[in-house]
Amino acid sequence: MRVGVEVGGTFTDLVAFDGDRIIITKVPSTPRSPDIGAHNALKAAGLDFTGIEDLAHGSTVATNAVLERKGARLAFVVTAGFRDILQLQRHDRRQIYDLEYRKPVPVVARRDTFEVVERVKGDGSVVTGFDEAAFRRDVLPKLVDGKYGAIAVCLLNAYANPEHERRISEIVEAALPGILVTCSHDVSRVFREFERASTTTLSAFVQPVIDRYLGGFEQRLAGDGFAGRFSVMQSNGGRLPASAMRKSAITALFSGPAAGVVGAVRQSMRSGFADVITFDMGGTSTDVCLADAGKAALANETEIDGLPIQTPVLDIVTVGGGGGSIVWVDDGGMLRVGPRSAGADPGPACYMRGGTEPTITDAQLIVGAVRPEAFLGGRMTIDTELARKAFAPLAERFGLSIEGMAESAIKLVNANIVRAIQLVSTERGRDPRDYALLPFGGGGPLHAASIADQLGVRTIVVPPNPGVISAYGLIASDFTKYATRTALMRLERGATDGVAVFRGLQKELADNFREMGFAGDLDFTFTAEMRFVGQAFEISVDFDEAGLGAITQQSLLKSFEEAHYRVFFHGLGANQKVEIVSFRVGASVPVAARQPLTMPADDGTAESAHDLYENGAWISCRHLPAGRMVVGEAVAGPLILSGATATTYLPSGWSAERDAADNIVMRKG
CATH class of the missing domain: 3.40.50 (Rossmann fold)
Structure with a gap:
């Protein structure tokens, strides 16, 4: 049995593969003690701990330690x-x-x-x-x-x-x-x-926190009979054994978002979509990332709470726009969404747990995009009247109906997400229209079509069970580690001295994996951080094993010029000198099996008519459980597709088809 448990800001998700059987569970997170939420998910799934061979975990423990x-x-x-x-x-x-x-x-x-x-x-x-x-x-x-x-x-x-x-x-x-x-x-x-x-x-600040957390987690698992391999997700899109992570806590800061990107890209590749923009809308925030040829973009640096972190991470941009994001008015009288969130406790007003402030989930319930009886597959009861009560003061202030106020909040959060997608695409030299949009998380498929329209994207790929893709990504990810070293050298030396640096880092990683108990061949990636002499920042130039063996001064120069042009729209000028600043090598051990997620079976719920508030008026649309879609049979909008972990909205002008990989492929026109 292989299990992934991901602790989010609102829900803790679990995906388990037990032979051919897929087990999916969502339980409320416990922010004060995230490990309790993780164990609640394991218990709720009814798993036999002694039968778990591989348990992968991702949490916000390190992130929260810094933020708080x-x-x-x-x-x-x-x-x-x-x-x-x-x-x-x-x-x-x-x-x-x-x-x-x-x-x-x-x-x-x-x-x-x-x-x-x-x-x-x-x-x-x-x-x-x-x-x-x-x-x-x-x-x-x-x-x-x-x-x-x-x-x-x-x-x-x-x-x-x-x-x-x-x-x-x-x-x-x-x-x-x-x-x-x-x-x-x-x-x-x-x-x-x-x-x-x-x-x-x-890294030193969070190290004792991670050490205690993982140590306590391992003890609790052992007490339940678990004797398998326990691993933790990193911000770079790969995981490491928990014993190694207890010495490298800094790489675990953004494990949840990274796992989501890996899981979503793995699933979209099964339908032949390798160039995608992932869009993960959860309860607290939205994370976006761009992947070329099935490989998510990697950045050398990120930051948390304004403080820089110099370690390889997936190039993810986060905005405070999730289902639990609070809708409010700033001192200038402007409507805002997030970054403050209702979180798991008390949650949105409609959750009936004491929340009174309006959130995006409340807004979607008011406009009819979320059906109360179908929320989380009918496993959780929510109240529309409490949502309307939360939005009533805002509606009165702006002179709008409650439905109009809710729709305005939805349009605002969509605009924030569009801007985040532009940061990872347009501002990185990529045209978003060349990519498919890949939404997941509890809210992603609900907002995807509107966001795609604003970007000019005409294809959307919605994976099965989109609300638990991050948990799936934990067990779909490889074991990965990076080694980086600054060694400043002019290009003319790069073809010889540079290769020697790469080989040294490659050997260092091979030794690390042997110490962690991994035998067999490793997959390596090689990256040179290059720039024009006098520039302050570098451009990443990637090589594979074959490319590194055939590297020359001219091939280095050509690769750098192409990468530089893609970002800055100009290449090599007369008498310009180029230098290599840093070298990075990545090593990974592929997981033994990557089982696909599948569409939940048809639960027998019949198709029905439904009213939806859109563009200032109520319209009639169809409601169809996602499990009732027939492979290869197209459906047209307006249509709401409800599932156990997320709802997908298909507006007028869009069609959708369930393909052989159980992805829902939406197309414009």
Whole structure:
């Protein structure tokens, strides 16, 4: 048996494959103790823990620890002269005209930052040796007496020469047995000092939290008889054994959204759709990502709460627009949606759990897109009148009917999602019209057609059971790890010295996987971060194993020019020099089997007529349970397709067909 459990902001989802049988469960999340929600899902599914061979997990524990500042009390060790690096940060160009802008607050206080005498140049050569005597005299006693939960070490240019960091770690661990010490060279061997320091401190901050969470989870699983492999999803779209993740917590910050992208792309590939824009609308937020040729785009850096994280992550853009997002009015009298959410407790007003503020789920219930009797396949009762009561004050303020107010909120959240999709497509040099839209999550298929119309997208692929795709993605994902290293070199050296760097990182990853107990061949990817000499930021240029073996200076130059043109619409000019900045290698172990999701069986619910509020008027449309769709038989809008985990809306002018892979393929015209 293979099981995926994903903890979301509103619901905790489970997908299990037991032979040919698929088990799907959704239970309310428990934000204060996410592991309780995960175990509730396992219990609700009625699984025999002793029969689970592979259990994959994704949660928001690390994310919440940062957002709520509930990580370890942290000490930070830096090179002399760099004590204020986390406070100085960088000039934020996106907020240049915001008169009320405040820099994000680091996770470690200045008073807990300690300087050591040492200095290493960017090429790794030592200018000033590590003054161990001064460290033992002036810094170590403060670390011992400070009652710190973890210690982060980030020395200048340690990515090029980590020996001083290693020595500090040895001294601290000898003086404080059991303390968690995080060194920058273990987290990010990439240049840019502030970003590396931020990444190191964030990793150290959440490490004890993840360590306790996974340790407790493993104990509870063992108590229930589980003896299989327990793995955790990473932000890069791959998973690692829990034992390895307890030493690499920073890579788990965005595991849920990453799992959703992987699961959705795996499913769309079965219908031949390899170029897609994924669109995951859950209860709290919406995450979008672009995939070319079945491969989701990877970014070198992301951020959380304004703080940069320098580690490979899927290039996902998130907006605060989910089913539980609260609709409100700002100080200027403008209607807003999110980022604040009703979450799982109390949830939208219609959930009858004490929520009184209007949300997008309430709005969809008011306009008739969500049918109360069909919500979550009829397993959960919701109240339309409570939703109308929540929207009534807004409707009165704007002089609209309650239905008109709800429709306005839906149009606003759709506009926010369109902008997010443009960020991962248009602003990355891609035309969204060249892609199929791939919606999932509880709300994605309901909003997809309107969003596609605004983008000019004419094809939508809705996977079966779209509300649990993130849980499916957990067990459909490979075991993956990346190694990155900054090694600045001009292009003329890249064809020889660069290949040597790639091979060194490749060997490092192979050794890592052997230590984790994986035998057999690995799949490798190779990426060079390149730029024109004088540029401040790099462009990613990818190679496969065959391409790396045949690499030349001219092929490097051609690949870079093509990648640069796609983003900036200009290539190589006269006398322009090109350099490689960083090298990245990815290694993965494919999962043994990737079983497909399938459409739930027809539950016998008959087709019916239904009223829907659209464009300021009530219209009549058909309601059809998704399980009643016949493979290869087209249906036309307006039509509502209801399922156990999500509802799909097909407007006028759109048709849909269930294909052999059980995906619903919607087409415009």
